[in-house]
Each structure stands twice: as structure tokens, then as C-alpha cells.
Amino acid sequence: MIAAVVLALSFIAWVVSRSKRKAVVSEKTQQTWTRTDGQMLTLMEAGNLVLTQYDASGRLKYISPEIKRITGIGSVDFISERRRLSELVHPQDAEALESLEDARKSGDGEHADIDCRIRDQRNNWHWLHIQQRRIVERNAIVGFETISVDYTALAELKAQRKRATKLQNLCTQILESFLSTDDTRATLNRNLERIAEELEITEATIHDFENADETSLLGSWPGTDPTSSRLTARPLTASESEQVRAACESLTPIRFGTDSGHAEDRTAALCADDRMLTGVIVPVQVIGELSLVLTFVRDQHKAWHADEISALQLIAQSISRRLERERAVQERTHFDEITRGHERSEIIAHLASGIAHDFNNIVFAISGRVQLLQRRTEDPKTNESLNEIQMTLKGAKGLIGALLAMHKGSPRPTGRVRIGPEVKAVMAMIRRLIPRRIELTLDAHGIGDVEVELGAESLHQILMNLIINARDAIDNKGRIAITMSRTVDRQDIPMLTIVIDDDGPGIPESRRAEVFQPFVTSKSSGRGTGLGLSIVQRVIQESGGEISLENAPMGGLRVHIGLRIASGGNAPAPDFGAVRQPSPVPLKKPLNKVLIVEDDETINALLTRFFQSIGVAVTSHSDARDVEASLRETTPPFDVLVMDIDLPYKTGVECIKEIRGQGLQTPCVLITGGLSEKPEGIRNLGFLRKPFEIDELEAICHSMIEDSHSD
Known part of the structure; x- marks a missing residue:
């Protein structure tokens, strides 16, 4: 009996002693991990911490539950060896992870640390910093412990x-x-x-x-x-x-x-x-x-x-x-090698198509502001000056239009124009460009109330080019005479004849055909591009007319033009002294809110100012990336979307297709200064080509609102 008690007490003492030793070991272990270097402390603050324990043979005995946050796999699967970390390691880091396993098997080295990538269940990679150490008890290795820190966010930032x-x-x-x-x-x-x-x-x-x-x-x-x-x-x-x-x-x-x-x-x-x-x-x-x-x-x-x-x-x-x-x-190199006029015209037209977008944007930026001023001014003289600016801008628009017509190989739109009022307006502007030492006369009394099959912009362009050419030819001193009369051609078709004479040096007969070619000029260097006569000839021929060069009775050059007289109908004469006012549009549904998408800051500001001037709330973007979100999130919704086609990141056409694909039917007006055409098959879509009248934009917005509410 006494022996049994002694034996029991001895066993209890041994258990207590062993527990104390384990506590000491545990305390030392905690101190060892507490004394982690600065890099490890930084990593521990950056991510999840995983503790892993192995026995002396290197077999996994414990892995903390935090492993599931990283890999998506529970710790039980790793302890039971149904899953292994080596299966998830990045191929480039497999050797580093194996070095830790080798160290556990051989017992070499007190401490080791590596960095490796581990894949989770979603195929995302996580960066782990792993520190491993031996657990020694009475000079014998009893196991290994590792601490793994997920520092993916820090690694990705550095990377x-x-x-x-x-x-x-x-x-x-x-x-x-x-x-x-x-x-x-x-x-x-x-x-x-x-x-x-x-x-x-x-x-x-x-x-x-x-x-x-x-x-x-x-x-x-x-x-x-x-x-x-x-x-x-x-x-x-x-x-x-x-x-x-x-x-x-x-x-x-x-x-x-x-x-x-x-x-x-x-x-x-x-x-x-x-x-x-x-x-x-x-x-x-x-x-x-x-x-x-x-x-x-x-x-x-x-x-x-x-x-x-x-x-x-x-x-x-x-x-x-x-x-x-x-x-x-x-x-341009190809152009230099071409000697015949038709081929050279095609090359110049291609070059013109490349600048059409920017050129039309510039013209529209000026024209739009002039139109806004016309809406506000009531002074007749100011309005007259603004109209002259608009006439000049129409000529600029006609210039690029003529070049683009060459590129497309199609005739320019013509229309009908009443000669009397149009010539009067053009001459008023041209006289500002002619020095007083030049005598400029116009005789058009015999033509009566006549219309020709030509657009107003084209007539303006023809007269401007030819009269300015005559001015330059006589070196700012001399005479220019313009005569207009009714005639018939060889087929008895009624024609309007325009003759422009000057007393300059003229052009030799051997060179008269050559000067109609693009970039060929009789002027001194720096005074001309050589495009004027080639454009004038094309515009006249496309309207069914003709142009020729002759010797002038005054001693210089005579330009003889024949334009077809329009049969029947009268075109309304423009009133160049009247103040432009926006045309009232009867509405059932008012225009309250507009979304503008335009990357050109000047035009964006112009459109914003225009809509604000008519009491419309405006939101604007410089590209189309956030258009869909704006249309969905804005309350009350936008009445109309006004969007440029040529936008960065994605075009206006791509954007409107995406919007319609998402079921958004907000009326949209596409605008462009380039060669893009209106896309087919898209509902609630308007189209305007710059430079356009701002009244046109207002009218089409109102019309689209009415159409959308009548569907």
C-alpha cells in the first residue's frame, strides 16, 4: 500500500515537472517569435498570419485556421494530407518551398525563411513570407514551427x-x-x-x-x-x-x-x-x-x-x-512624282480628308459663337458685321467641301440661288478686301430676277477666288470689271454669263490649261497655294457650267463663266440686314436637360453655353466612358444626348450601340466634323455635320423629344 502511494506521488511529481518544462519551452517559443526582425513585423502588419507545426520527422501536425483565408482550403484537409501546400505553390517558387521541407527532414539549420506564391481556389496568387525554426528540447529536435505572413498587397504595390x-x-x-x-x-x-x-x-x-x-x-x-x-x-x-x-x-x-x-x-x-x-x-x-x-x-x-x-x-x-x-x-512624295492634273487632284483631296475633322471643328467653334451673338444683338450694324463673318465662314466651309468632293469622287450638293441679292452681299464683303487704288465695277442690270443651279456657298467661293486672283495679278493698283448677262449655250440652254476682266499682266495661252491643276499658281512665291482655280473649275463643272480663260480687252486676263439658269420657281432672297432669331418650335414636351459628350473643349463650352442660353440644364463629358452610368443614374432623366462621333477611348457610334443594347432609348444627336456617316438601324438617332446652324441643333432636339413621346 505504501509502495503504491509512493509510486503515485512520484508520477504526479513527474507530470508537474514536465508541465513546467513545457511552459518554459512555450514561453521561450513565444519569446523567439516575439523577437521577430523588423521585416517580419512589417509583413505581419500587412496581412494574415498562419502558424504551422511539424513533428521531428517533418510531418505536419498543426496548421492554424487562417490558412483558409488565404487558400480557401480548410486546415483539416492539409493535416489529413488530402491537400498539400506544394500543390498550390507557383512553379517558380517550388524549389524554395522544397528547401524548407529538406531542412525539416535533415534537421540542418536553426532558422530559414523564404518568399513564395500560393494559389487560392480562384486562381489568384498570394505572396507569403515564411520563417521556419527548429524546436529543441534537451539538445534533441522535437519538431519544427513556421510562421507564414500573407503580404500580397504589399508585394503587388512594390511589383x-x-x-x-x-x-x-x-x-x-x-x-x-x-x-x-x-x-x-x-x-x-x-x-x-x-x-x-x-x-x-x-x-x-x-x-x-x-x-x-x-x-x-x-x-x-x-x-x-x-x-x-x-x-x-x-x-x-x-x-x-x-x-x-x-x-x-x-x-x-x-x-x-x-x-x-x-x-x-x-x-x-x-x-x-x-x-x-x-x-x-x-x-x-x-x-x-x-x-x-x-x-x-x-x-x-x-x-x-x-x-x-x-x-x-x-x-x-x-x-x-x-x-x-x-x-x-x-x-506627298507620290504627289511630287505626278505630273497630270487629275492624279494630283486626287492626292490633294486625300490630304484634305485628313484635316477635314479639325478644320470643321474650328469653323464651327467660330460660327457657333457668332450665332450666339446674333441671337443677342439688336444693333443693325453689329448684325451686318456678324453676317459678313458668317458669309466668310461659309466660304471656308465650301473650300473644304470642294476638296472632300474630289476625294469622294461625287458631285457637291448644288441647290438654287438668286443672283441679285447674293452678289450684292458678296460684293459688299469683297470691297473691304480691295484697296482703294483698284477700281472695282459691277454691271448686272440686265440679268433681272434670275436664279442659277448652284449653291450660295459655291457662288460666294467662285466670286471670292476669281476677284482676289485679279487683285493679286494687278499688284493692288488697276481695274477689275465684272459683267453679268443672260445668254444661251450651243444647245439653247439658258445661261448666266459672268465675265471678270482685269488690266494686269494676264496669263500666257500656253499656261492657261496648266493653272487649273492643283498647286499650280502664276503668283509669286508665298502669295498663293494654287488650289483656287482648280476648286472653282470643279464647282462650276459639277453644276453643269463652264469656265475659260481669254485675253481681256483691258489688256489683262478675262475669266469667262457660264452657269445654268434654273427653270421655274423662286428662291427666297436672304435678308442680310435682319437680326437672326431662333425659330419658335411648338412643343408638347419641353427641353429641360441635355447631356453633352464632346472632347474638344472649345466646342463643348460652345454647346454648353448655347443650351444654357435657352434655359436647358447641361451636363458634359469629354469622352464616352461614363455616358451609360450618367444616363442610368441621373434623375430626372436627360431629354437628349448630344455626342460627337470622334471621341477618345470609344467612338460615339460604339457608345450609342452599347447604350441601345442595354435598353436605354434616350434620344441622341450624333455630331461630327469628319467623314463619318449616320449609322443605320439605330432608333431615336439624329445626325448633324459640323459646321451646322445652332438653330438646326435646337430644332432636331425638339423634334426627337416629340417623336420619342409619340412612340
């Missing part, structure tokens, strides 16, 4: 800064390489390897869509055998080209593969097998047409970051601008 610097250097190097070459395509092909190495790309291709009949392969990297390439490293077939053109209608890069989150059948022409990789397609447009398509792919574990795609977009935009300049240079 983003590093990536931004790298991308900035890459873009700078590529842009600088474009500046030192005249062949953008060849330079881009040479830079393909540099882009691939900096962005860790496994394969890349460049397809050239410049030729509408076929799509060629401009370059590929690393230039492997096309049969072993995951990308389409060959020219595309006709059906593949159409598929790519349809996918690249906008300038937005297209992501595909495992990183895109959904199947991309539309990219199959460029990458038939996108398994186990992630890719991006970057289109390059030149003057609104697809020119190049850049395709990049890399390993599925390397997701595409937004700043990387933005850098590729920046490179694509730079390529686009360079190709546009190259095209312009090629056209």
Missing part, C-alpha cells in the same frame, strides 16, 4: 512600382526607335524581341492588314517553326481575316486564354489553342481602318496587368500616329 518603371523605359525606348526611322513596320518587327523579353512573353506575332485583299505576317517571335507555334505564325486566310477584323472593330485590346475568364472564339484565327496560356490582342488602326494586329501570349501563371495592357495600347497609338505620318509622307 506595380517596379513594373511601371520597366514599362515606362520600354515605351520610351520603342518610341525613340520610331523617331530615328522612316519604316515603322520594320522598326516594330525589330522591337518585337525587346517587348517579348520585357513582358516575359513566350510567343508574339504581327499581322499586316494594310492590303485589303490579303493579310500578311509581318513578324513573329521567337521565330519558331509555324507548325509548332501556338499562335498563327503565317498569313491569314480570307475567312480568318474577316473574323479578326470583326473582333478588332474598336481600339480596345482583347484578352483571351485562362486569364480572360471566358471563351474567346473570335480570337481563334490568331490563336487556335489557348489552353494553359494567357494572351492579349492589340489592334492598330490608321485613319479608322485596321492596319496591324499584335498578338502576345505567355504562361498561364503570368496574368496580364492593366498597366501592361495600357503600355501596349500606348505603343499601338504611337505606331498608329507614325503610320499616319508615313502615309501622309508617301502621299
Whole structure:
């Protein structure tokens, strides 16, 4: 009995002693982790903390529940070995994680730490900093402990800064390489390897869509055998080209593969097998047409970051601008080689189409403000001056219209104009441009109340060009005589004849046909472009008239013009002294609120001021990215959306299609200064081409509101 009691007391004493030793060990362990270095403390503040314990053989005994926050997998699955961390580690970090496992098996080293990436259930990568130490008791290793800190946010921030610097250097190097070459395509092909190495790309291709009949392969990297390439490293077939053109209608890069989150059948022409990789397609447009398509792919574990795609977009935009300049240079070079008038006219027209958008925006910005002033002024003299400005702007509009008519190969719209009042208004303006030393006379008494088949802007343009040419020819001193009369041509068609004589040096007969060609002028250097007579000739011929050059009785040059007299009907004579007032429009539904989307600050301000002047509340954006949100969130809703077509990020046409696709039927007026036409098949859509009358904009807004409420 006594022996049993002694034995029991001894066992209790041993248990107490062991508990104290464990407490000491536990306290030492806590002190060891408490004395973590500064880097570890920073990481612990940045993310979740996971404690892991192993026995002396390296077998996992415990892992804290926080592991589920990181991986989405419970700790029981790891302890039961149904799942292992080694299955989730990034391939590039597998060796580092194995080094910790080797250290546990061999017992070497007191402490070890690594950084690695672990994938969660959503295929997102988490950065972990892991510190491991041995647990020693009585000089024997009894186990291992690790502390893992999820510092993904901190790592991504550092990676983003590093990536931004790298991308900035890459873009700078590529842009600088474009500046030192005249062949953008060849330079881009040479830079393909540099882009691939900096962005860790496994394969890349460049397809050239410049030729509408076929799509060629401009370059590929690393230039492997096309049969072993995951990308389409060959020219595309006709059906593949159409598929790519349809996918690249906008300038937005297209992501595909495992990183895109959904199947991309539309990219199959460029990458038939996108398994186990992630890719991006970057289109390059030149003057609104697809020119190049850049395709990049890399390993599925390397997701595409937004700043990387933005850098590729920046490179694509730079390529686009360079190709546009190259095209312009090629056209100018081609023009220099052309000697015949028709070919030269076509080249000049192409150049004009490139500046039409900006030119029309400038004209509209001036014209719109003049119209706003006309609405407010009641002074006849001020109004007369404003009308003269409007007449000049109409001439500028006619100039670009004539050049664009050459480009399109179609006749300019004509119309009918009453000669008497129009000539009176034009002459009043021209006299301000003629020095007093020049005697300018007009004899039009015999024509009566006659109309010709010609637009008012075209008549203004003809008279302005020819009279200014005569002024320059006589060197600001001499006589210019204008005579108008009724005649008939050889087919007995009634004609209005306009004869402009001057007493200048004239033009030799051998050169008279030549001066109608674009960029050919008889003036001294710096005094003319050589476009005036070529435009005048085209305008007259398209209206069914004729123009010729002769010797003038006064000793200089005679310009003889014949214009067809319109049959029947009378055009209303314009009242150039009247103050313009907005036309009242009877309304059932008032115009209260308008959303304006225009990237040109001047025109945006002009439209805003106009609508505010008629009591309309205005909200404006410089691009179309937030239009849909504004239409959905604004209460009460907008009555009308006024949107430019040529916008950054996405065009007005793309935006209105998206809006209609989302079920938003807000009436929309598309405006443009370029060559775009009104898109077909879109409801509640109006269209105006700059420069337009602001009264037209007001009228179409009211009309669309009425139509939308009558549906």
C-alpha cells in the first residue's frame, strides 16, 4: 500500500515537472517569435498570419485556421494530407518551398525563411513570407514551427512600382526607335524581341492588314517553326481575316486564354489553342481602318496587368500616329512624282480628308459663337458685321467641301440661288478686301430676277477666288470689271454669263490649261497655294457650267463663266440686314436637360453655353466612358444626348450601340466634323455635320423629344 502511494506521488511529481518544462519551452517559443526582425513585423502588419507545426520527422501536425483565408482550403484537409501546400505553390517558387521541407527532414539549420506564391481556389496568387525554426528540447529536435505572413498587397504595390518603371523605359525606348526611322513596320518587327523579353512573353506575332485583299505576317517571335507555334505564325486566310477584323472593330485590346475568364472564339484565327496560356490582342488602326494586329501570349501563371495592357495600347497609338505620318509622307512624295492634273487632284483631296475633322471643328467653334451673338444683338450694324463673318465662314466651309468632293469622287450638293441679292452681299464683303487704288465695277442690270443651279456657298467661293486672283495679278493698283448677262449655250440652254476682266499682266495661252491643276499658281512665291482655280473649275463643272480663260480687252486676263439658269420657281432672297432669331418650335414636351459628350473643349463650352442660353440644364463629358452610368443614374432623366462621333477611348457610334443594347432609348444627336456617316438601324438617332446652324441643333432636339413621346 505504501509502495503504491509512493509510486503515485512520484508520477504526479513527474507530470508537474514536465508541465513546467513545457511552459518554459512555450514561453521561450513565444519569446523567439516575439523577437521577430523588423521585416517580419512589417509583413505581419500587412496581412494574415498562419502558424504551422511539424513533428521531428517533418510531418505536419498543426496548421492554424487562417490558412483558409488565404487558400480557401480548410486546415483539416492539409493535416489529413488530402491537400498539400506544394500543390498550390507557383512553379517558380517550388524549389524554395522544397528547401524548407529538406531542412525539416535533415534537421540542418536553426532558422530559414523564404518568399513564395500560393494559389487560392480562384486562381489568384498570394505572396507569403515564411520563417521556419527548429524546436529543441534537451539538445534533441522535437519538431519544427513556421510562421507564414500573407503580404500580397504589399508585394503587388512594390511589383506595380517596379513594373511601371520597366514599362515606362520600354515605351520610351520603342518610341525613340520610331523617331530615328522612316519604316515603322520594320522598326516594330525589330522591337518585337525587346517587348517579348520585357513582358516575359513566350510567343508574339504581327499581322499586316494594310492590303485589303490579303493579310500578311509581318513578324513573329521567337521565330519558331509555324507548325509548332501556338499562335498563327503565317498569313491569314480570307475567312480568318474577316473574323479578326470583326473582333478588332474598336481600339480596345482583347484578352483571351485562362486569364480572360471566358471563351474567346473570335480570337481563334490568331490563336487556335489557348489552353494553359494567357494572351492579349492589340489592334492598330490608321485613319479608322485596321492596319496591324499584335498578338502576345505567355504562361498561364503570368496574368496580364492593366498597366501592361495600357503600355501596349500606348505603343499601338504611337505606331498608329507614325503610320499616319508615313502615309501622309508617301502621299506627298507620290504627289511630287505626278505630273497630270487629275492624279494630283486626287492626292490633294486625300490630304484634305485628313484635316477635314479639325478644320470643321474650328469653323464651327467660330460660327457657333457668332450665332450666339446674333441671337443677342439688336444693333443693325453689329448684325451686318456678324453676317459678313458668317458669309466668310461659309466660304471656308465650301473650300473644304470642294476638296472632300474630289476625294469622294461625287458631285457637291448644288441647290438654287438668286443672283441679285447674293452678289450684292458678296460684293459688299469683297470691297473691304480691295484697296482703294483698284477700281472695282459691277454691271448686272440686265440679268433681272434670275436664279442659277448652284449653291450660295459655291457662288460666294467662285466670286471670292476669281476677284482676289485679279487683285493679286494687278499688284493692288488697276481695274477689275465684272459683267453679268443672260445668254444661251450651243444647245439653247439658258445661261448666266459672268465675265471678270482685269488690266494686269494676264496669263500666257500656253499656261492657261496648266493653272487649273492643283498647286499650280502664276503668283509669286508665298502669295498663293494654287488650289483656287482648280476648286472653282470643279464647282462650276459639277453644276453643269463652264469656265475659260481669254485675253481681256483691258489688256489683262478675262475669266469667262457660264452657269445654268434654273427653270421655274423662286428662291427666297436672304435678308442680310435682319437680326437672326431662333425659330419658335411648338412643343408638347419641353427641353429641360441635355447631356453633352464632346472632347474638344472649345466646342463643348460652345454647346454648353448655347443650351444654357435657352434655359436647358447641361451636363458634359469629354469622352464616352461614363455616358451609360450618367444616363442610368441621373434623375430626372436627360431629354437628349448630344455626342460627337470622334471621341477618345470609344467612338460615339460604339457608345450609342452599347447604350441601345442595354435598353436605354434616350434620344441622341450624333455630331461630327469628319467623314463619318449616320449609322443605320439605330432608333431615336439624329445626325448633324459640323459646321451646322445652332438653330438646326435646337430644332432636331425638339423634334426627337416629340417623336420619342409619340412612340
